Amino acid sequence: FILVHLLILNLFFSTKIISTSVCRSPLGMSRGQILDEDISASSQWSDSTAAKYGRLDCEEGDGAWCPEIAGEPENINEFLQIDLRSLHFITLVGTQGRHAGGIGNEFAQTYKIKYSRDGSRWISWRNRQGKEVIEGNRNAYDIVLKDLEPPIIARFVRFMPVIDHSMNVCMRVELYGCEWLDGLVSYNSPLGQQMTLNGQYIYLNDSVYDGAMSYSMTEGLGQLTDGMCGLDDFTHSHVYNVWPGYDYVGWTNESFPNGYVEIIFEFDRTRNFTTMKVHCNNMFSQRVKTFQKVVCYFRSESDWEATPISFSPVMDDVNPSARFVTVSLYNHMASAIKCQYYFSDIWMMFSEITFQSGDDPTHKVDDSNTRILIGCLVAIIFILVAIIVIILWRQVWQKMLEKVSRRMLDDELTASLSIQSETFTYNNNSPSSVPSEQESSSTYERIFPLGPDYQEPSCLVRKLPEFSQTSEDTGELQKRVQEGVPHYAEADIVNLQGVTGGNTYAVPALTMDLLSGKDVAVEEFPRKLLTFKEKLGEGQFGEVHLCEAEGMQDFMDEDFSFDVIENQTVLVAVKMLRTDANKNARNDFLKEIKIMSRLKDPNIIRLLAVCMSSDPLCMITEYMENGDLNQFLSRHEPEGMIALLSNAPTVSYSNLHHMATQIASGMKYLSSLNFVHRDLATRNCLVGKNYTIKIADFGMSRNLYSGDYYRIQGRAVLPIRWMSWESILLGKFTTSSDVWAFGVTLWEMLTFCKEQPYSQLSDEQVIENTGEFFRDQRRQIYLPQPPMCPDPVYKLMLSCWHRNTKERPSFQEIHHTLLDCKP
Structure with missing residues (x-):
């Protein structure tokens, strides 16, 4: 499991295609990686409710950040600001009120978020339906996590509480995501267009773009960098309750007499670029294909280089699946890239564009780190071999125990089942059975926990790092849960495997005994x-x-x-x-x-x-x-x-x-x-x-x-x-x-x-x-x-x-x- 996890992480960092499902780590408010000087606010109640106390799940100071005057929906001026020091891909936010050990009862019922990549231009976050207001807390102690759909790419983030003057407001917050290693700060491109397909409108606009939008899109980021790749069928979407075509930004060649769409990418600094990956739709049955050719120009200072690079992918008229097309950038040094994507059919659609550069932190692995990594992998392999040997030994031992146990039960336990009739009597609410002469005396084998479909909970417990060190942890787990989780003992449960191999119901043995005491009134069907x-x-x-x-x-x-x-x-x-x-x-x-x-x-x-x-x-x-x-x-x-x-x-x-x-x-x-x-x-x-x-x-x-x-x-x-x-x-x-x-x-x-x-x-x-x-x-x-x-x-x-x-x-x-x- 650890080895597979390492391989997944290695794949993630080498391809550098951000995934919203993976990029969800806390960025340091609750654990202190974000320093006090990087947290500021518009105002505060007092020194004990300053910005630095607005850390999620912390009770320092007076227990939270509290602004001096609560904002109103029409005029929000109060904010808690976090400087992440570098661009980050932020997928999730968490909020909490001021509890202060039961003394406080102030929280933000709703709030808004503004963000900035450079500290000067601030952008209001909106969800995929255009709504700015985020539902917050309902009490002062519960943590409420909200997915940012779409995610944001920012260095600075502001939490802005929205509330009337009927109650005071305080906040503790956390940001979740990962570092934005692409370094892309904006892309400029033509506006996405509208397609009519079988009488249905397909909207291929960049609906979450956070820059200026008039005849073109400038100085912003949007769906091409939101970490979500479009489906094979562009008329459908990963996202619930949106319009057809939502995942893609698309253009028709009828609007581009030169035969190409030009997109300019601006970066945070000069980088050594190795590849560009473009996720394209290829639903050729609807006249949509990947680009025929791309020509890219590079700018390292103020002027564009005269000599571009050109790349032509292999056209695919067999497989309609959407796919990433990888373009080699040959280690060009640049702070901006201008790419012209040429049409190969009537429509061209992109859902994601990412860049890899040789000076990224993930590519800087010196020899000493390599030796350490190899040593760790060798140690992990030895540990895995030992675990496999132990598992095999346990399986052999379990099969031996199962055979012995079943042999004992065959000698001691018998039960009968007659579809036609069974007779039971009850005394003082305790069932005692009197089988009729028509009953068969066939024995059955009781289902044992050692059977092939039994899953030991410890196998799952070991997946959690906190429970993988010693047996004391697992013992503590059992001890802490014993009182709070009433359950039937395994030995007292009759589990039915059913014809499909899945448990039908879990029934207490006593209940099963009571049910068995009645005739089965089910008729034979031809x-x-x-x-x-x-x-x-x-x-x-x-x-x-x-x-x-x-x-x-x-x-x-x-x-x-x-x-x-x-x-x-x-x-x-x-x-x-x-x-x-x-x-x-x-x-x-x-x-x-x-x-x-x-x-x-x-x-x-x-x-x-x-x-x-x-x-x-x-x-x-x-x-x-x-x-x-x-x-x-x-x-x-x-x-x-x-x-x-x-x-x-x-x-x-x-x-x-x-x-x-x-x-x-x-x-x-x-x-x-x-x-x-x-x-x-x-x-x-x-x-x-x-x-x-x-x-x-x-x-x-x-x-x-x-x-x-x-x-x-x-x-x-x-x-x-x-x-x-x-x-x-x-x-x-x-x-x-x-x-x-x-x-x-x-x-x-x-x-x-x-x-x-x-x-x-x-x-x-x-x-x-x-x-x-x-x-x-x-x-x-x-x-x-x-x-x-x-x-x-x-x-x-x-x-x-x-x-x-x-x-x-x-x-x-x-x-x-x-x-x-x-x-």
Whole structure:
């Protein structure tokens, strides 16, 4: 893992293409790397609330920076200014109020940001929709992190609180990002243009450019330096709720009689340039191609050199993918570069342009540093070899223990399953079983933690540097969490692998015993009445098929309302066990039938029938005509101007709220039975008529959602972006961890599933963020408030993500809250 991390860092610094998901390190307000003399302010309450006390998560002085007079929305004059000493790429900001150990209660509810690259020209930051005001704090102690979309390139940054005179304001702040090694301070280019494609307007303007814009763009930076590369299809975008063409700046050759677009790049100083990388669209089916030729001139003093360099990339009329074109600059010394990009078709579109220079800090590695690096790599290799040997030894030892344990259980434990009938009696609320003569006496093997799909939490704990040193750290982790995380002991849980290899539900053993004490009232369904439509997913033990079923109404319980016309075929999901499945998988399949047959709630997928008379064993469950909620919402847009312009189908907020309330109701029912779902997400909710929602468990089996699961050591897969911190670090799954996942699911819905949760973080960074929740030093990153999410609903989400599980609401409370705040 360390070696891979080093290789990634090396790749990052060698290519120098800034990534907003990687460039998110604190720049030094909270840790003191930014010196007191580099922090200034327009005014202060007193010496104890001076600018130098405006450091995030610090309580020095009177606990924060506080201006003498609070600003007003119409006239903001107060500011806290930070000088970073050099240009930085800033992707995230954090704010906090004045807590001062409970004495203070001043904070900025909203604020604006201004920035400058030279200290003279100040630019107001605006988000991608043109909004300047940033939502700040709601109390004096919580840290609120806000992504800067778009990011900014600046040396100087000002935080400017916006508030009326009804309350005083104080701020503590932090900036997050990395050094801007390109040295580019501005580019001048023609304005981006508008395309009409199939009656749709494609806007290819540089909408976040921060310089002057008239007939051309001058003295600014924008989308060509925002760290976001455009998609292959330029009509779509990474960014939610923007117009077609947003990712690209584009021009048509009809507006350029010379046949080229000229862009001038200005830098902070004279540099020794090695390469230029230009990210181009190549969707040739729409007459868009990479440039045919580029001619670049260099200026080191006041005049342009007479002799330019020229480069012609290989044209590609086969692969329509967008790509970086690398242009060698042959170590030219310059403080400015003028490049003329020649058209090879009607349209030319760029989304990112970066420069590499030989005098960058990343290229200055002397011999001594090289020797140190090689020595470190050799040591790391030896450590990795030792770790591999230990892992192999443990696996052999675990297999030996597993064989011994199973042999003991085969001798001691037997259980039987009869689909037709079982008889149990109860005395004093304690179940005792009396099997009938019809029961079989087949034994089953209990699922052991040492099995191939078990993931030891310590494997994830070791990913966090703080937990990788000694076993005392892990012991402390277990000790600190023991009281705050109630959970079922592993030995008391019955985990069902299901046909796809993913856990269906985690059920307390006592509950499983109670369920086993009832007859399974599920009828045999004739296989010939099932017509295959498509395969929904597959896994280690079986497959899930979408089928049409004839005459299903005749197999329904009296208490089950089935909204289908008589003699009409209905869509069903058929879980099919492989004929070569092992005994464990077959027993799990039968247990799953028992459990599913007892789940009777309008918001939970129902088991309709089974096919057990011959192999392959099948269970038939409901399926909703609109598919899963993730795909349903991603095909829709929120009501508003964007939807009107794009003529896309819409879903109103009231319908979103209705669907969320149904999910909460279904989970309330599961939690009342002490069932833990463990994979609640929009991909596992199905949508029917009139926005009816039913919770299912097909998500893990579908290739469509393979990116939502993180594979541990090539074996277990976990939906880490939906999992609570204690589930990731300790392997503890409870109703409280389902509550956490509900908060993430609610966030998905209110973003219309346009992006993955924590899309700005890599999988490893998501795991590291859970460590911040454990340490509880207020540095953890929360999912941001979606644009259309009301404050009470976002407050509900945040309550689902409390560090302490006891502080998270129950599903009954969540359901009640959603009913109360119904729009």
